[in-house]
Amino acid sequence: MIREGSINIPFLYAAGKAGSEFLVALRDRQQLLGSHCPACARTVAPARAFCPGCGGEEMPSVDIGPGAALVSWTDVPGRGVFALVRPDGADNAMLHKLLGPAEGLRPGSRLRAVFADERQGHITDIEGFEILGEGS
Amino acid sequence: MRPVAIIGTGQTDHARRRDDVSQPELVREAASRALTDAGLRPADLDAVVIANMELFEGRAMPELWVGEGAFANGKPCMKVATGGTSGTSSCIAGFHQAASGLFDVVLVVGFEKHSEGHTQTGMALTDPFWDRAVASGALGNFALSISQYMAERGVTEEQAARVAVKSRRNAARNPHAHLKDADATVDDVLNSKLLAHPVRLMDMCPQSDGAAAIVVASADRARELCPRPAWVKAAATRHEQPYIGDIERRLLTMRTLKDASRSVYAAAGITEPLQQFDVAEIYEPVTYAELAWYEILGFCPEGEAGRLIEDGVTEMGGELPVNPSGGVLSANPVGATGVIRMAEAASQILGRAGAHQVEGAETALVTGYGVYAWADAAILGSAA
Numbered sequence: 001m002i003r004e005g006s007i008n009i010p011f012l013y014a015a016g017k018a019g020s021e022f023l024v025a026l027r028d029r030q031q032l033l034g035s036h037c038p039a040c041a042r043t044v045a046p047a048r049a050f051c052p053g054c055g056g057e058e059m060p061s062v063d064i065g066p067g068a069a070l071v072s073w074t075d076v077p078g079r080g081v082f083a084l085v086r087p088d089g090a091d092n093a094m095l096h097k098l099l100g101p102a103e104g105l106r107p108g109s110r111l112r113a114v115f116a117d118e119r120q121g122h123i124t125d126i127e128g129f130e131i132l133g134e135g136s
Numbered sequence: 137m138r139p140v141a142i143i144g145t146g147q148t149d150h151a152r153r154r155d156d157v158s159q160p161e162l163v164r165e166a167a168s169r170a171l172t173d174a175g176l177r178p179a180d181l182d183a184v185v186i187a188n189m190e191l192f193e194g195r196a197m198p199e200l201w202v203g204e205g206a207f208a209n210g211k212p213c214m215k216v217a218t219g220g221t222s223g224t225s226s227c228i229a230g231f232h233q234a235a236s237g238l239f240d241v242v243l244v245v246g247f248e249k250h251s252e253g254h255t256q257t258g259m260a261l262t263d264p265f266w267d268r269a270v271a272s273g274a275l276g277n278f279a280l281s282i283s284q285y286m287a288e289r290g291v292t293e294e295q296a297a298r299v300a301v302k303s304r305r306n307a308a309r310n311p312h313a314h315l316k317d318a319d320a321t322v323d324d325v326l327n328s329k330l331l332a333h334p335v336r337l338m339d340m341c342p343q344s345d346g347a348a349a350i351v352v353a354s355a356d357r358a359r360e361l362c363p364r365p366a367w368v369k370a371a372a373t374r375h376e377q378p379y380i381g382d383i384e385r386r387l388l389t390m391r392t393l394k395d396a397s398r399s400v401y402a403a404a405g406i407t408e409p410l411q412q413f414d415v416a417e418i419y420e421p422v423t424y425a426e427l428a429w430y431e432i433l434g435f436c437p438e439g440e441a442g443r444l445i446e447d448g449v450t451e452m453g454g455e456l457p458v459n460p461s462g463g464v465l466s467a468n469p470v471g472a473t474g475v476i477r478m479a480e481a482a483s484q485i486l487g488r489a490g491a492h493q494v495e496g497a498e499t500a501l502v503t504g505y506g507v508y509a510w511a512d513a514a515i516l517g518s519a520a
Binding site for chain 1: 155235244264265267269270279280281282283284285288331332333334335341377379380381382383386477
């Protein structure tokens with residue numbers, strides 16, 4: 001015997017202090033925020049409450065992007081190009097979409113964040129990253 | 137800590153669907169086979185550890201539902217869930233329970249019944265703000281960092297395809313494997329469906345229904361019960377940062393696997409892994425990962441993984457056979473997958489691996505992998 005069914009699971013997640021600050025800056029200022037750890041001399045994106053290196057809580061927000069460098073990508077048939085993108089001023093990468101074909105991409109290709117006209121405080125307020133060129 | 141050993145293993149025959157059994161019945165198959173292999177009765181067990189990723193089945197508290205399948209009623213029982221590493225981490229938890237003196241005989245059982253739920257949904261229920269909202273699931277975990285690895289290390293699609301061919305051919309000699317193909321070719325892999333560039337269908341691990349178990353015993357009990365125990369020489373687990381874009385959790389970097397392996401190498405005196413290990417059962421979720429792990433595990437210098445697979449170094453009969461079982465590419469019931477790695481490596485030391493036995497195997501490496509974040513490593517040996 002096999003029983004079939006489905007479950008619909010609603011959710012209501014808190015973005016937290018650092019996450020909310022990032023999403024508000026994105027919505028109101030079209031600005032990407034990272035968090036800088038003075039102890040590790042490292043800036044991580046998106047903004048977060050704890051340093052991933054040392055666990056510290058002193059993580060002042062800093063403006064990063066909108067320019068960015070391509071780290072790695074995948075082209076998914078029918079869905080587009082997804083990439084790990086390192087915003088200028090950050091030491092790590094964020095996952096997002098590329099607004100363009102995958103041809104000619106290589107690590108280091110220059111990108112720029114494109115923001116949505118209607119923004120709601122969501123990561124998709126960034127429509128994606130446009131491809132500017134090969135970069136250094 | 138006391139020395140501990142694996143004295144028995146058991147696996148189901150992993151398959152796309154096991155409609156004929158419930159989850160506890162699936163677990164019972166592996167648990168019973170492990171007890172038989174160890175020559176024990178259920179009453180001989182002091183404790184049980186269970187590994188499972190419950191969101192894949194959409195059924196809460198799996199340790200409650202399947203516990204009796206694992207002979208856990210009336211005994212201490214707990215669950216470990218760390219993505220793909222659930223299985224290896226649960227084995228290591230069992231090692232610690234026996235090594236600490238808390239228990240003498242521990243049964244570790246991992247299982248997954250992917251056919252009963254929706255794995256992509258389970259995989260996609262990650263961080264809701266950054267990763268899930270853009271793209272997650274297997275796509276984000278596997279495909280995204282491969283282009284960087286290929287560009288940096290010069291790995292080709294054909295070299296990755298050779299990993300798939302090795303795995304499916306090895307699996308043809310493993311009665312428990314899910315995907316077996318003794319005649320697989322590089323062209324078969326390169327012509328299989330493109331899922332997310334450069335990953336093709338045959339590059340990927342399947343979703344399987346299956347369970348696997350090991351019996352862990354303290355040194356005294358191991359010597360009483362087993363003529364040639366698989367001694368645990370060292371074991372380590374590592375946790376990592378949460379997001380896909382974080383630096384250290386990519387194919388190229390994979391800090392957790394590097395750190396866990398160096399930790400067990402130091403503890404067991406391994407300085408030349410390619411020479412000192414007789415067999416390895418490593419957790420390769422995708423062909424490219426196996427190549428990346430060759431470099432991270434120190435089987436070859438950076439940039440030479442492609443040469444290693446081309447030269448047949450990791451084939452059966454090569455200097456270091458990697459995944460004689462067919463690996464994760466040939467069977468992947470996620471909660472069980474790490475236990476399978478440990479059970480396969482233990483079987484090699486116990487001399488019970490059958491048609492895929494590496495003759496005279498005395499030292500084995502085991503690794504676990506969980507979404508580029510977690511990694512585990514363990515070394516098993518024939519000498520206490």
